[in-house]
Amino acid sequence: xxxxxxxxxxxxxxxxxxxxxxxxxxxxxxxxxxxxxxxxxxxxxxxxxxxxxxxxxxxxxxxxxxxxxxxxxxxxxxx
Numbered sequence: 001x002x003x004x005x006x007x008x009x010x011x012x013x014x015x016x017x018x019x020x021x022x023x024x025x026x027x028x029x030x031x032x033x034x035x036x037x038x039x040x041x042x043x044x045x046x047x048x049x050x051x052x053x054x055x056x057x058x059x060x061x062x063x064x065x066x067x068x069x070x071x072x073x074x075x076x077x078x079x
Contacts, residue, residue: 025041028041029041032045033054034050034051034053034054
C-alpha cells in the first residue's frame with residue numbers, strides 16, 4: 001500500500017508539471033504566428049530575433065518608416 005501511495009504521489013506531481021508545461025506551450029504558440037501548426041516548438045523559434053523579424057515585417061506593411069533627426073528620435077523614444 002505504501003508503494004502505491006508513493007507512486008501516486010510522484011504521478012500527481014508529474015501530471016501537474018505536464019499540464020503546466022502543456023498550458024505554457026499553448027500560450028507560447030498563441031504569441032508565435034511565425035511557428036505554424038501544432039508541431040514541436042524548435043529552439044530556433046524561441047529566438048527573440050525571430051519574433052522581432054516577424055513583427056517588423058508585419059508592421060512594415062502598415063507603417064512607412066520615416067528617417068528623423070537625432071532629437072526627434074530621442075523625443076519619440078522618451079514618449
